[in-house]
Each structure stands twice: as C-alpha cells, then as structure tokens.
Amino acid sequence: MEQQLVPFAAAARPQQQHQQHPIALYFKIWGMLFVLSTLSYLVDYFHFQGALRWTLILVFMMLKAGLIVAVFMHMAWExxxxxxxxxxxxxxxxxxxxxxxxxxxxxxxxxxxxxx
Missing domain, CATH: 1.20.5 (Single alpha-helices involved in coiled-coils or other helix-helix interfaces)
Incomplete structure (x- = not known):
C-alpha cells in the first residue's frame, strides 16, 4: 500500500462546516423589518399622543432590534x-x-x- 503525501497546511487545517441559511429567511426578515418600520412611521402619521405613542414606538423598536440581533447577528443559532x-x-x-x-x-x- 502506498501512502499519499498530503501537504502540511492542508493536513493541519480542520474541516470547517459553515451553516448556510436560506436566502428566503433573510428576505422574510427584511420584509418584517419594513412592515415594522412602516408601522412605526404610522404612529406619527396618525398623531398618536401620550403613553400610547411611546409604548408603540418602544414596542416596534424592540421588535426590530430583536429581529436584527436574532437573525443578522446569528444569535438565534448560538x-x-x-x-x-x-x-x-x-x-x-x-x-x-x-x-x-x-x-x-x-x-x-x-x-x-x-x-x-
């Protein structure tokens, strides 16, 4: 049996496995971010005032931040x-x-x- 010679750099390199997410997931998240941004804009457009206005703005802000952190920063898979x-x-x-x-x-x- 003949032994195959493998270059040292290739032998020392571990097999890397990259998790590939479907592009449809990113498109869905972009769409959801667009919808949430539109809803955030509509809060000002319809002239909501007081606690309702700030509650809606904070809720939409947290939802957008959560989506960005979970998907684009890959925290959902950590x-x-x-x-x-x-x-x-x-x-x-x-x-x-x-x-x-x-x-x-x-x-x-x-x-x-x-x-x-």
Whole structure:
C-alpha cells in the first residue's frame, strides 16, 4: 500500500462546516423589518399622543432590534451561554434604570408635597 503525501497546511487545517441559511429567511426578515418600520412611521402619521405613542414606538423598536440581533447577528443559532452573556447584562441595566426612575418619581413627589 502506498501512502499519499498530503501537504502540511492542508493536513493541519480542520474541516470547517459553515451553516448556510436560506436566502428566503433573510428576505422574510427584511420584509418584517419594513412592515415594522412602516408601522412605526404610522404612529406619527396618525398623531398618536401620550403613553400610547411611546409604548408603540418602544414596542416596534424592540421588535426590530430583536429581529436584527436574532437573525443578522446569528444569535438565534448560538449557544445559550453566549446568548445569556450578551442579553442578561442589558436586561439587568434596564431593570436598575427602572428602579432609579421610580425612586426619582417618589423623591420628586415627596418634595412637591412637603416643600410647597
């Protein structure tokens, strides 16, 4: 039996497997982003005001950001540990900012009540 000689660089290179996503997935996500952007524009077009306006804007913004992170940044196919390492710290910051905002409202109300 004759041994085949393989160049060192080719032998040392591991077999790489690339996960190929269908182009239809990207087209669907682009379409969904277009629809969400249109809905976000329509919030201003129909002159929504107050809490409804800001709630809709934030919901559409979060949905668009979630789609971009999940598909275009490939987080939907990553390990759970990596997803948690990237998503949990901003979530904790959002909770802490909410707690600070509620404390600021309480402080403002007590100042208005006692210093008038």
């Amino acid at each position: 390990r759970m540990a990596l997803v948690c390492a990237i998503l949990i710290p901003p979530g904790a910051l959002i909770v802490l900012v909410g707690l600070m905002a509620s404390e600021a409202n309480y402080t403002n109300l007590t100042r208005l009540l006692f210093f008038r």
